[in-house]
Amino acid sequence: MDLGTIIWNTIALFLTLCIFSFLYKDNPFYKFAEHLVVGVSAGYFAIILYFNGFIPKVWIPVARKGEWWYLLPAILGVMTWTRFSKKWSWISRFAIAFYMGIAVGVALPLEMQQRVVKQLHASMLPVHFMDIQGFWNLLIILGVLCGLVYFFFSVEHKGVVGGAARLGIWILMIGFGAGFGLTVMGRISLLADRIQFMREWYLMVTQALWGA
Amino acid sequence: MDFYDRLMNLDRRWVYLVVGIAVIIPVLNPFRVPVFVTQEVRSIYDFVESLESGDIMFLAIDYDPQAMAEVHPMAGAIMRQCFAKDVKLIISALSQNGPGMAEQLISEVAREFGKKSGIDYCYLGYKPYFGLVILAMGQNFRIPFPEDYYGVPLDSLPMMRDVRNYDDVKGVIDISSGNITDAWIIYGNGRYDVKLAIGVTGVMTANYYPYLASGQIFGLMGGLKGASEYEALSKQGDRAIKMMSIQTTAHIVIVLFIVAGNIGYFMSRKKNKK
Numbered sequence: 001m002d003l004g005t006i007i008w009n010t011i012a013l014f015l016t017l018c019i020f021s022f023l024y025k026d027n028p029f030y031k032f033a034e035h036l037v038v039g040v041s042a043g044y045f046a047i048i049l050y051f052n053g054f055i056p057k058v059w060i061p062v063a064r065k066g067e068w069w070y071l072l073p074a075i076l077g078v079m080t081w082t083r084f085s086k087k088w089s090w091i092s093r094f095a096i097a098f099y100m101g102i103a104v105g106v107a108l109p110l111e112m113q114q115r116v117v118k119q120l121h122a123s124m125l126p127v128h129f130m131d132i133q134g135f136w137n138l139l140i141i142l143g144v145l146c147g148l149v150y151f152f153f154s155v156e157h158k159g160v161v162g163g164a165a166r167l168g169i170w171i172l173m174i175g176f177g178a179g180f181g182l183t184v185m186g187r188i189s190l191l192a193d194r195i196q197f198m199r200e201w202y203l204m205v206t207q208a209l210w211g212a
Numbered sequence: 213m214d215f216y217d218r219l220m221n222l223d224r225r226w227v228y229l230v231v232g233i234a235v236i237i238p239v240l241n242p243f244r245v246p247v248f249v250t251q252e253v254r255s256i257y258d259f260v261e262s263l264e265s266g267d268i269m270f271l272a273i274d275y276d277p278q279a280m281a282e283v284h285p286m287a288g289a290i291m292r293q294c295f296a297k298d299v300k301l302i303i304s305a306l307s308q309n310g311p312g313m314a315e316q317l318i319s320e321v322a323r324e325f326g327k328k329s330g331i332d333y334c335y336l337g338y339k340p341y342f343g344l345v346i347l348a349m350g351q352n353f354r355i356p357f358p359e360d361y362y363g364v365p366l367d368s369l370p371m372m373r374d375v376r377n378y379d380d381v382k383g384v385i386d387i388s389s390g391n392i393t394d395a396w397i398i399y400g401n402g403r404y405d406v407k408l409a410i411g412v413t414g415v416m417t418a419n420y421y422p423y424l425a426s427g428q429i430f431g432l433m434g435g436l437k438g439a440s441e442y443e444a445l446s447k448q449g450d451r452a453i454k455m456m457s458i459q460t461t462a463h464i465v466i467v468l469f470i471v472a473g474n475i476g477y478f479m480s481r482k483k484n485k486k
Contacts, residue, residue: 023228045308053340056358106347107398114402114428122426140425179418182435184466185459186282186414189436191235192458193281196451199239 006208013201016194143171216483219476227469234465238457245460247453252424253441256385256409256431260290260446263382265298268375272386272396273317274342276309279389279413285439285452286411287387288317292448295325300371301333302353302381306342306392315361329362330369337361343395350404352376383407385431393420401428411438 018033061070079095082088123144125137149161150168157165263269271290275283294301305314318335327333336357339345348355353375354366366372374380384406386396393410400406407430412420414435423429433442436459439452 024225041309044312048308048311048338049340052338103343106343110398110402114398118426118428119422122422175418179415182414182417184414184463185435185437188235188459188462188466189282189414189455190278191231191462192436192455195235195239195458196455 006204009201009204013198016197020194142167147171214483216476216479219472220480230469231462231465234461235458238461242454243457244453245456247440247444247456249441249445250438252432253438254431254445256290256411256433257293257442257445259383259407259409259431260293260297260299260385263294263297263299266300268300268302268371268381269294270302270304270378270381270384272384272388272392273303273305273310273314274307274386274392274396275389275413276307277313280313281455282413282435282439283387283389283411284317285436285449286433286442287314288321288451289439289442289446289448290385290387290411291317291321292324293446295321295327295332296448298332302336302372302375303333304336304345304349304357305338306345307388307390308338308340311338311361329360330364331371334366334369334372335361342392343399346395346399347403350377350400350406378404378406383409383430385409385411387411387433389413389416397423397428409433411442 015033015036018029021027022030058070058074061067062074076095076098080092082091123140125140126134127138127141128134146164146168148168149164150172152161152165155161260269271287271294273287291301303314303318305311315335315337318333321327322329322333325332329335336353337360339356345356349357353372357366359365360369378384378400384396384400386393386400386408388396388410389412393412393416396406396408396410401408408428409431410420410429411433412435414437417432417434417438420429420432424432433439436452436455440456443449443452
């Protein structure tokens, strides 16, 4: 194991401990690590964007190939920066309107198709009692209908509607519970990875120092 | 203040301390927990297994380093499984802080299997605005990526000569930690009918099950558990499997805290009623 790897891993370990120190209370070590990660991420992103956006999409076409029309979207991009000026911020609206127009035009039909139509289609299931699948289908249909009834506020939630809405909130709660459980799993995974990293650091350092 | 009141007002730092101790125990005394494979993970494994030598698959590595713990083992295992079967890979990294991390993984796995860039895999790298990039790749990979990550024109890469768009790949597996997955479902699957499977972080998992039920995706790996299942199936790597023991002990402790918290709540409510 070379010295560089040990030094970098030791810095990583120090930063991990700085972040963990927040669990006790806010402190300068945590603040240092937090600001460092924000700064490094922003700097890295800026450079990545420069080399993957500006250079191939503006500089090379315009300066090397003479394709001047690439300047038009670049000018639109520059126009968005006028938002920082109270006097000139109105100019940015042209660029934003252009971007919004394209984004909505591209996204709307596909969003409707993928998020609404196909999901509705998947909810139209045959209900039967020949096997367990029929029961699951019934459960899905009930879940969708009761969930929708809960968000239907034009009729007072009492009687049959109230019962359906109550079942709807139960189903929503089960969904939130599943989401929360998975979130806990995700957060513990991050902790597990850091603990594993610390163990690997310890093994690396002891091997480097004592060859054990 | 009696025991139940104290339980309700327990300083959160005690919880952190106990969880901390619980996760250190499996590190000091490593043990393995059994991994049960779910159908949604098996579908992805079966799909990769069904590919033949020379087939091309698209692997989208769409996460930043902060999600490595959960999804990096998925990407590694799939890449290793593909290279072991001589399946060629086209790889993109559409999350802004991910391209360097993805390149590190690709180089490491390619070195393990003696695979060469341009012949066995093509790493496209990063381009901003993932939705538009996914749409453009449906016409031709060369529109957003005239060159690969290393600056080599795509036309000069042997494996890319006859490859134009998604029609020339067997399927897409998107490993992601953000809304790039939505873009793959909406633009990739919706616009180009791409055969799509996803691997996502635990936080995201519940949101994508409806897409699995509707058949818009054919497989789903959720968080570290999904990664461990894939490692167990493919027998490529064991990082996620090792971490499942830590995960298990931490979950047991959290469940005990939830139970204790609820007992405290109901007992103090009962006392207040009296």
